Amino acid sequence: MAEDIVLDNTLTREQQYQQLIPQIEGLLSGETNLIANLGNIAAALKSGFGFLWVGFYLVDGDELVLGPFQGPPACTRIRKGKGVCGTSWDKAETLVVNDVDAFPGHIACSSLSRSEIVVPIVRNDKVAMVLDVDSEHLNNFNATDKIYLEKICSLIQI
Numbered sequence: 001m002a003e004d005i006v007l008d009n010t011l012t013r014e015q016q017y018q019q020l021i022p023q024i025e026g027l028l029s030g031e032t033n034l035i036a037n038l039g040n041i042a043a044a045l046k047s048g049f050g051f052l053w054v055g056f057y058l059v060d061g062d063e064l065v066l067g068p069f070q071g072p073p074a075c076t077r078i079r080k081g082k083g084v085c086g087t088s089w090d091k092a093e094t095l096v097v098n099d100v101d102a103f104p105g106h107i108a109c110s111s112l113s114r115s116e117i118v119v120p121i122v123r124n125d126k127v128a129m130v131l132d133v134d135s136e137h138l139n140n141f142n143a144t145d146k147i148y149l150e151k152i153c154s155l156i157q158i
């Protein structure tokens with residue numbers, strides 16, 4: 001049976017990531033199915049931190065297509081270079097958006113989203129997918145989230 005995700009909410013977010021990562025490693029250990037693992041990572045981040053939306057978009061030709069996620073229903077396809085996700089894919093770099101209304105071309109899947117971070121997952125020199133995390137609070141992501149979400153993404157075996 002999978003364990004419930006437990007994070008101590010008196011800790012800093014950095015300390016919470018340090019608590020979460022071994023729990024994610026436990027969820028991934030012994031399982032090679034990509035969809036199962038992406039689903040559990042999205043669930044761990046959503047239930048650990050209570051973010052509005054956590055999920056993956058997978059590269060499919062010249063588009064991203066919605067993969068495993070937790071949160072409200074979302075747009076299914078995003079073209080390369082469009083929105084925060086498509087821009088992160090195009091640049092192959094993590095984007096932290098403090099205020100989604102200030103990001104030109106931001107794609108509003110939920111009217112509640114105020115800030116966002118997108119991490120590209122690169123394999124064999126190509127972006128294979130992106131992790132997208134949305135918050136209903138402005139300025140909810142910073143360099144700490146970038147470091148730890150990139151670390152979590154590095155655990156994904158493709």
Ligand code: SME
Pocket residue numbers: 053074075078082083084085086105106107108109110113116132134
């Ligand atoms: N906001 C994203 C679209 C995906 S949803 O937020 C789930 C973007 O601008 O690419």
